[in-house]
Each structure stands twice: as structure tokens, then as C-alpha cells.
Amino acid sequence: MLDNLNKKSLKYVGKATRRIDAVEKITGQALYAGDLEFAGMLHGKILRSPHARAKIKKIDVSKARCLEGVHAVLTGHDLDYRVGLYLVDKYILARDTVRHFGEAVAAVAAETPAIARKAIELIEVEYEVQTPFLDPKNVFDKKAPLVHPELGSYDYVQAVFTPIPGTNIANHTKLRKGDVEKGFKDSDLIIEREYTNPNVQHVPMETHIAIGKWDIGDRITIHTSAQSPFTVRNLFAHAFKIPHSNIRVFIPYVGGGFGGKAGIHLEPLCCCLSKAAGGRPVKIQATREEEFSLLPCRSGLVYQIKTGVKKNGKIVAQKMTMFWDAGAYADYAVNVTRASGFSASGPYEIENAWVDAYTVYTNKPFGTAYRGFGHVEFSWGMERHMNYIAQKLNIDPLKFRLINALKPGSKTMTGEEVVENTGNVSKCMQAVAESINYGRLTAEEKAREKKTGRKIGKSVVALQKAPAMPPFTGTVMILKLNEDGSVTASHSLTDYGMGTYTSLAQIIAEVLRWPIERIRIPIETDTDRDPYDWQTVASKGLLLSGNAAILAARDLLDKCYDVAAQALRAQKCDLDHDAEAVFVRHHAAHRVTYQQMAVGYAYPNGNAICGPIVGVGRYIAQGLTNLNKENGQGNPALDWTYGAHGLTVEVDEKTGEYKIIKVASAYDVGCVINEASVRGQAIGGMIQGLGTAMCEGYLYNGKGQLLNPSFTDNKIPTSLDIPEEIDCIAIETPQIDGPFGARGVGEHSMIAVCGALGNAIEEAVGANLTHMPIRQEDVWKALQKKGRKASEKVISAVVTEEKTRRGRKPGKKAIEAPVVKAKRGRKPGTKKAEKPAEIKVEKPKRG
């Protein structure tokens, strides 16, 4: 909605308006789910499985039941309900089989957390431990144990997903564009490599927490720390076959979500416990340890990329195979697979593309949505791969990216045409390159290298993402005019930290031309009182709800004009308005104030007209389609937000220790609605991306037991871990159907940061990394390997001329020898040596 784009005349849009929810947060007054108490409230606790895969032979809850103060004890056999977002595969409590370490097997509700905890300890479970299925790459192994032998009988969204019964494949997404085989034939060079990512936890500072109440008569009330009230309601209704109107979901302030609270998690269990306890409300607050294993994480990924390029740097064909390690339940992972499948190349044009993306069930904690929705994971591989190819071609990696970047006239992998207003990824790359002085070391940096004895490396990476959402995603905003001429908004997008509500208030104030202080957007949402929104995910909130806000504000004004027209006996076309009133344009003194009309306009004699005023704005994504299941072609993208990071790192060549000196990020956001919020999202996401890049990730033993389910061994970045310098740049190529031209940027900042770090480290010291996170030790290990010249000959088979790139430090840039197989020198006992990069560099057979 791009009309009214005289930016100079904008009063609120584009400014750093202070957050509308800050005061209650900085004073400690904001109430989060954990702060809520209800009369008669019980506390729930969960017994978790210590095994990754096991048969539950026996559960004895009799002692727990007898404990005074215990009001309900449940096991899987009490609850014959399955829940699932796209594929209905999960029991509320494990029945007969446990499928991952940390899975809930029994639950109790008691008068105090202490009693509940004691009751849990009194439950006896007998397990028959079975061999777990852990490596998604073994998905085609016919002998592999099946995580869900009943897969064929599950309900799923058939228009979009393809589970394969009798295997561990929960979904197979295919994309076919052009003719890859021909593309490979036409290539001068074919480069193939594999990249891996572990499971990662979202780590919202507030863990999952829900309070459920299931009244006799099946009225259900849920207070929960969740992102999407209507999704909780909808999935609940489906799982229990209860009318939607019987279920009320209330979301208070939420202490971070990042995708981990997008679906439905603790809510059904709280409600079942409540029902079993005769309708008393039951609160379950996940501990941090439960957050790591009982609740979902991000799927792991094994990403194999085979690329055919021309000597001039143009990519001609690319075959991408993704093994998504979904864990025990499909949850969002099937859709992560789909969304990353159609975006898997990053913001580059691939004429001939082939993607096979598999969602693989494994006996691990299950994956869900996580900021970036698959793009953080595959961008690690893709952006490392882009550098690798550039190395082989002897082209500067930035130049190589610019050659292949999507631009107006390009076709995306799903066949969608890129136009001028789609956004400008090249500009993003150029902006960050300039910011970090890409391609050279400044005098200051040279002096620093000299002083520290460490090597400085730089990189530029690019990213893209479109919202992963159904083509029919819609929302609605209602603006209610109050007696004093203020408005209160009602809608169901949630703001769990991003600042979207402040942006919406700015948009509404801008359209109404009223002071922003008169716009109230309550933070809490309530499915009984607020209108529908699909979910708060996918960076679609600002675009869809922003448009709905514009339409609602216009509708509100229109209704005000209706009243004024009657009251002033004027035609609407002769009316205008200011912050206080609607008036006759050529007789400004003839006016009706908003206060006068808010609840119905009354004439002096008491006659009244019109009634209370509300403005309604509905908006639904335009022109999107389901993707063809056979070739992935179609139009899935509401908008594409492009971006780039430039990263400067300093590395100790001996120990592998590194320090991030600078990160510059640029995003084509279309239009900056709130400057400070864009910067907040840009930096917050980038640091979260660095967490993924530097130190986070699940570690398992061979039995599939999680070894680091706490902050002790799953570190996240602290204030001391951020780069010395951070630069944020906004580019504003307007999105024609975006509010004031804006598009989303909530997730993008997290994408490709890992690749930027890996590439900069490689640039600095030649450490060749294919697995993230990149711990200091991993750099060291990679440097140890670098010493061994295992496969020089493989390289020389394809790369014929070798020039020093970019004229900097001749010799330093010599192509690093990729290791085909570490033949010697690895000490026995190195526990989990970094995967030898399985590099196949092939000389194409000329037909």
C-alpha cells in the first residue's frame, strides 16, 4: 500500500518512536504467563524419558496418586489424542513408545510445585531400551529402525506435504527447474561438498509456560506464553474435537519466542491435567533443562550441494540435497523443509536447479520453527559453498556473488520473476562491503595485525527470505474509537519483543493523522475478544497487519466522515479532518469532534445517530499459490527481503582463537517504519546468528542422550561476545503491496551470519570449515588439517591457472588444499573429529 509516499510529510513512519510497551517492562510491571495466578491453581510437573528410543513396558503411578496434595496423574494411556501442525503424529504423553530423550511420559498436578516434584519422583517406569535412529543421512537404509512405523495412518496436509510411509521420511519436497543434467554438461567446473549443522535451541529468556483450565462442560481457557493464539486454539480444537468457540486462548506479555513458541506445546497437557483435576487451573512452567529437551529445538541439517559453473563465474546448474534432522516429531520441520527447499540457493539465480529436501524423523528432540525457518541452516552451507566455488574459479567471492545475484528479470527457483520492486540484494552486498572496507586491510588493520600477530579476514555474504506461510494467510485489525477520541486496537498478531506493535501504532497514527499517544495497542491478545490472525511467524506481521492497520484506520475515518456528513449536513467530499475533528473544508469552524461522535453523535435535543464507531481492516496475501508437488514451481512469496552481512574477524593462527572485529549488515526493508526497531531486529538477530555460528548446538552421545541440556554447556553469546563494531544499514526499495512500502526483517538478520564468520576465518588463516558451530577448537583442528597436503592433485585437475586474488598478500590466498580423507596424523581418541570435508571436485566429462 504505497500511496501517500511523500516521505517528507510523514510524521511517524520512519522515526525512532519509543516502544509503546517499554514502560511496563522497565519497571517490572509487565505480567508474563509465569506471573499469573488463579484461584485454586495447581502446579504441573512432567516426567521425562532418559532414553532416546524405548518401549514403555510398565508405568506405576500408584504411589504418586496417593501422595497428599496430588490432584491428577496422567500417563500416555489416559490420553488418546494426537496433536500436529501439518502432520498429526504426536501424543500428548508418550504411549508405549518414547521417541526422544526428554520426551514427556507422565505428568502430575499438585497443590505446590514441591509436591508435584515429589510425586514425579514416585512414578516408576520400566523401559525396554531400543537402538535409536540418529543419523538422518541413513534415511535410505532399509534396515534402519522406524521412528514412526504408523506414519501411513497419520493425517497430514496433503496439498503441501509428502510423507513416505514405511520410511523415516516425514516429507519429501522436490524442486525441479530447467535441466540440471544438461546444465552440468555445460559447466566448466563442478564442485560438490557437504555442510552440516546441529540442533540448536531458541533460548527465549522466558521458558515455555502455560496455564490451562478445562471446565466441566468442556469450556477451555488457556493462558500461555505463545506466539500464535489462534493456532493454539485451532490445533487444540482439532486434537480434542471440541468446537473452536469453546476454547479461549489468552496471551499475556511473552518473554521471547524466536519460533519456539509458534505452535502448540504445553497447552494440551495443562488442560488435560486440569480436566483430570476437576477443572482446577494447572500451570506448567518448563525448566531451562526441559526447554532443551522436552520442548522443541531447531532441526539439524546435512546439506549436499553440487554446483556447475562457467569459468566466467556464472552458475549454470545446482543440485541440492537436504537431510533435515527433524527429530521425533514433524511439527514445523516439514514446512521448514518446504520453505528452505524453494529458497535453498540463497539470493542467486540458478538456471537449472534440482532440490530434494527430506524431513527425516530421528530419535532426537524435535525441531520446530526457529527465526530464519531453515535459512540460517542452509545459508551456512550455501554461503560457504559460494566462497569455495569462487576460490576454485579464482574469482573474488563478492564478485562471484554479484555475478549470480538475483536481479530484475531473474527467475527464482520456483519460477517467480524478480522485478525492480522485489528488492536489491546487490546493493545490500555493496553497502556492507564498503562498510568493512572489503578486499583490503586498512592501515589501522595492518597495524593491528602487526601488533597482535593475528590475521584479519573479511567476508561478504548475502541472504534472502520470504515468509513461509499458506497462500491464504490473512489478518484483521479493528480500531475502536474511545469516548475521548483515542482508539484501541484489537487484533491477534503478538509482539513478543520485536516491536511490531509500535510500528503498527506509528502506521495507524500516520494514516489517521492523530498523535500517536492516542493510539493504544494492548499487548495481550485473546481469541474470545480479538479477531483472527493466522500466526505471528515468518516476518509477515508488519506487512499483513500493517496493511490491515492502514485499511482499518481508513475505515475508521470513513465512518467518522459519515457521521460528520450527517451532523454537518455536508457531502463527504467536502469534508476534511485533523487530529481533533472532521470539518467542512471551506468552513473549518463547522466541525464535529471525535469525542462527539465516538459512541454515537447526539444532537442538542438528544436525538442521536450512528452509534459507536469502529474501523475494520482485513488483509490477505495476494496472488500466492501452493507449489506444484512434483517440481516446486509456483508463487510462494509474499515478499522477499534481501540482505547482506560483511564481517571482519581476527584469528590466531596457532590456537584458533578468534575475535569478531566488525559486522555490518544491510537489509532491503522497503521502508523503515521504526528506525530503532529495525536496528534492534538487525543487531539482535545478527548476535543470535553469531551464537549459532560460534558456540551453540546440541551434543549427543551414541545413545541419543543429550549431553548439554543447560547453559553450563550450551553457551549463548553474552555482552562480551558481541563484535567490537556493529553497523546497520537500511535500503529502501519499496514493496508495492507493503505498508508504506515496507517488508519484514524480523528473521533475516540471523541468516547467513554463520557463513560470514566461516568465510572470514578461512580468508584470514585458511581454516576450511564445513560444520557449525565454529568453536575455537574447530578452527584449530581445521588448521591442523591444513598442514597436510592430502589432495593437492585433485584440485590441480580442475583449477588450471592460479592467480593471486585481489592483489593482496600474494601467497596467502593460495587455494587451500581440501582434504579428501585425512590419511594420517589424526590421533586416536579424538572424540568427534570434525567431519572430513567430503569434497568431490570433478572434471565434467565433456559430451
Added chain:
Amino acid sequence: MLQEFSYLAPTTLKDLYALLKKNAGTAVILAGGTDLLVEMHNNWISPKLLVDIKKIPQLNDMSFDRKNGLSIGATTVCIDLINNSDVKKYYPLLADAAGRIGSHQLRNRATIGGNLCTASPCADMGCSLLALGAEVELASADGIRVIPLKDYFTGPKKTQIKKHEVLQKIIVPFESANAKFGMRKLKRIKGHDIALISVAMARTEKFLRVGVGSCAPTPVVTAPLPANAKPEKVKEAVMKVVSPIDDVRASRDYRLFMTGEFVDSIYAEIFNGGSK
């Protein structure tokens, strides 16, 4: 909510000794609680009786003289050690080491005694106090005994403390005062983290000692080496006492490598640069 337990906070040493004697085996000492309450939170232990020793003034004392050196009361918290003027002047290594423990919130609460009694291989005070040749005073109704810290640790989370004893103070000999020193701690992030390995070196006119953490079942220390031992000799001595393992935090190989690196760099710092 933690498991149920009783809580007592004696105010004199005598009461404490009596309490510990009477409840030997069930009583668990509570100092700063930064290890104990975490273990209880994780359900690793469920003590029946907690004996808070922070109300006993003698345990919170610090003193220094040229004969006995530095005496650190067991419940001295890190921040008080860091700010103590004698520590700053004579034993800056200790302030350095205590400054590396956790975050501000932790250092305001964590005690030096607790750090040694948890006896985790990665306890940061372990390697530094070892390098300085510290001793610990263990007391009970049966009397007081003083043992060298190097003999005190007997295994991961295991020490010589008997069930009815309390670690009363830590004594750092005067001969270690003014030692030149250096310390390194390998972490996974720049923010607070426990040591993947830690190395502390102290060198006086007479001797040089290196303490190492997270590199063996307990914090370990080399025998006293001559004050001007050659770097190879120092490294050799260190390698003799360490025996790291692979775990989720680091591999054995990397631990060995970084221990060597740290020894080299601290050595260079001490011999070329003085005590920092």
C-alpha cells in the same frame, strides 16, 4: 522449589563443630550456595540438613603478616578477595583468578572455601592457590589439621575433608608473596564460562610452580621448579602432571595443546614482562 531440608545457621565455631559432629553424614555445609543450590536444583543431591556457615565471623576473616603469609577465611567471597589490599599487593594472582570466576553476581556470592570444597577439576581458585603453594586448615570437634592443598584434592569432587569437618581457612605462605605470575583460562565464549583448561604460574626468587585446572581429575600442580627453570623443563613438568580427557567441552588433544601454549605464553610474560 527445592527438596525439603532443615536449615541451621550456627554463629560460633564451637556450635558448628558440634553440629557437624552430631549430624555427620547428613549435614551439608552451605557457603555461597552457588554450587550447592545448583546441584540441588538439578536434583543431583538432596541433603537433609543444610548448615549455613556465613554467620560465623571467624570464617569471614582475612589477614596477612610476614610470618604466616595470607590467611583467607573460608567464607570470603571472591569480590572481597579481589578488593583486599594485601591480596592486591602481595598475591595479585589470587585476585586475577577470583576475577575469572563467573559473573559479578556470582563473584559477589561465591566463596573461596566453597570453590575448593566443590573440588571440581575446573575450580578457578584451585590452580592459582596450588601454584602459590597454599595450605588448607580443616577443623572439627576433634581438632584442627593443616594440609597442603596439593594433597587435599583426591578426585573429581573428592577431597580429604571428613564428614564432620569444615574447611576453615586457606593459608598462602609468605614465601609466595610478590611472586611474579600469569594466568590463562580457556573458555568457549568471551563471557562467563567454566574453564576448559586453566593454567596459573607463580615465580618467586626461589621457585617456580605451575597449577593447572580441568586437565586432570583434580586441579594439579607441578613440583616446585627452580626459579629460572628453562621453558622446556617447565613444560615437561606440566605435561607430567596433566591427563586430560575428551568431553563435551573440549578434546583431550586440544586441552594438551592449549596447556602447552598457555605455559609458553605465561612463561614469556613472566620472564620478559614481569608480573603483568
Added chain:
Amino acid sequence: MKISLKVNGKKYTREVETNKNLLHFIREDLGLTGTKEGCGAGECGACTIIMNGKTVNSCLILAVEANGCEIETIEGEAKNGKLSKLQKAFHENHAVQCGFCTPGMILSARALLEKNAKPTVEQIKEAIEGNFCRCTGYQQIIEAVQDASGQLKKKEGLKRA
């Protein structure tokens, strides 16, 4: 056990179970829910309070240990209904996103500023090291503390290209 303590200048006497930590006591028994729980294990700092002048993680202290102590929580930061300088700086500088870390963060920052009126950026980072924030990436928090100490020269902004 009966304990008496002062919280935000107000005296409280309460009967409390020995196995309740100070965090839960403050939240549940005193109804001051501004102090948050992020881990219960001393790692995240969401439960930071000031006890006898020092910041501590209230999840690692038993309520009974606080007998006789003076405690300050986020609820004591605004005086007479007016935001403190630090709170205003958090507001101005967008140092808040989800807000869950904010109470603890503000108390750590306050403890720093009480000792050191003009901290450097490095000192600010060091002071809030024990307070995890998953949302902001810390930068705007650091700027807020600089601002509160009168040291933020120009408002850091978003560049437009």
C-alpha cells in the same frame, strides 16, 4: 522459619519454608513479580537483585539466608512514580525488546553506575556479562547505559543507503 527483611525500603516479616529460594519468595510471597526466572541455576541473571548493596542471583540464595538483609528489586527503581534516569535511558534507546531480561539488566547496570559514574564500553559489557539477553544483541542496552551516564555522544542510528 520466620524471617524479616527489607525490600525496596519496606519491612516484611514472613514465615517461609527453608527450601524456597529468594527468587520465589520475592515473587510468590511478596508478590513482586518483576524479578524473573530464566534458569534457576545462576547462569542467566534474569533473577538479579541487589542484596546489601551487591548484585546477586536470587535463584541461588535461600529465602532464609536473606533474613535481616536489605534488598532492592526492579520495583524499587522508579521513585514516586517517576522513572529513574537509567530507566529513561532504556526507554529512549530501545534497550528493551521482550523485556524479560530487563529488570535484572537494569539492576546490574545500576550497580555499575553506583560504583563507576562514567564506565567505558568495555566496563559496561563486563558489568552485564552475567545478564543474558536473547533479543537485543546487547548493543542498544550498552548505549542506554552510556546515555544514562551522560556519555552517548551521538545517538547511534540506522544508516540509509
